[in-house]
Amino acid sequence: MPFLGVHVAIALCFAVHAVRSGQERYWLFILFAFPMLGSVVYAVAIWLPEWRHSHAGRQVVQGVQRRLDPTRELRAAQDAFETAATTDNRVRLADALIEAGRAEDAMTHYEAALRGLYADDPDLQVRVARAQLESGRAGDARRRLDDLIQRKPDFRSPAGHLLYARALAAEGHRDKARHEFDTLVGYFGGFEAHAFYAETLAGWGETDAAIRLRDEALRKAKRLPAYARRMNRDYLKRLERIGAR
Numbered sequence: 205m206p207f208l209g210v211h212v213a214i215a216l217c218f219a220v221h222a223v224r225s226g227q228e229r230y231w232l233f234i235l236f237a238f239p240m241l242g243s244v245v246y247a248v249a250i251w252l253p254e255w256r257h258s259h260a261g262r263q264v265v266q267g268v269q270r271r272l273d274p275t276r277e278l279r280a281a282q283d284a285f286e287t288a289a290t291t292d293n294r295v296r297l298a299d300a301l302i303e304a305g306r307a308e309d310a311m312t313h314y315e316a317a318l319r320g321l322y323a324d325d326p327d328l329q330v331r332v333a334r335a336q337l338e339s340g341r342a343g344d345a346r347r348r349l350d351d352l353i354q355r356k357p358d359f360r361s362p363a364g365h366l367l368y369a370r371a372l373a374a375e376g377h378r379d380k381a382r383h384e385f386d387t388l389v390g391y392f393g394g395f396e397a398h399a400f401y402a403e404t405l406a407g408w409g410e411t412d413a414a415i416r417l418r419d420e421a422l423r424k425a426k427r428l429p430a431y432a433r434r435m436n437r438d439y440l441k442r443l444e445r446i447g448a449r
């Protein structure tokens with residue numbers, strides 16, 4: 205009986221998916237006429253391919269690929285750039301370099317991409333600021349972002365906002381950094397901002413505040429679906445280490 209209950213629950217979930225996504229109605233018959241087997245067939249034939257190409261699916265797949273083969277994207281980006289040295293391929297290579305911890309090399313490619321149509325691209329400016337920050341040039345990163353804010357006041361970038369807060373903290377502007385971080389954790393998707401803020405607070409010696417932020421974030425994470433927790437796994441692990449002896 206417990207097995208039947210699990211089958212029905214899974215089949216119901218897939219049935220809802222089938223109806224909402226406009227699948228052929230015979231899938232409903234398959235789901236309920238063939239206990240468990242129907243759900244397995246639907247998952248392999250319909251749900252997994254669709255989920256894999258969703259934003260959440262891509263995030264999970266990319267995370268798994270990075271763990272299994274950390275240099276895979278860097279090799280692929282390098283091959284693509286060597287095959288065709290386009291601006292898009294250069295930016296892809298720079299993205300892969302910065303994820304591999306090679307911020308100086310990434311900055312060389314980002315700056316080379318800041319030409320022509322891309323000379324004033326705000327997303328690319330944010331990428332350059334990240335490379336500057338992660339190569340120890342917090343002041344340059346903050347000034348670049350200040351200039352971007354002045355030139356494009358309507359541009360919105362949570363990633364850029366987080367870089368700005370981190371740069372302020374790295375420069376020692378605690379009050380300004382605290383204000384930016386407080387704003388960030390109120391709207392930032394995921395737990396990246398929480399992790400950086402908690403680590404910053406701990407670095408300032410404000411351990412109690414860091415632990416309160418950690419506990420609040422971890423309570424929030426427990427209410428999320430499993431795939432969302434997997435997407436934020438690295439940042440949640442960083443939060444768990446806050447306050448650990």
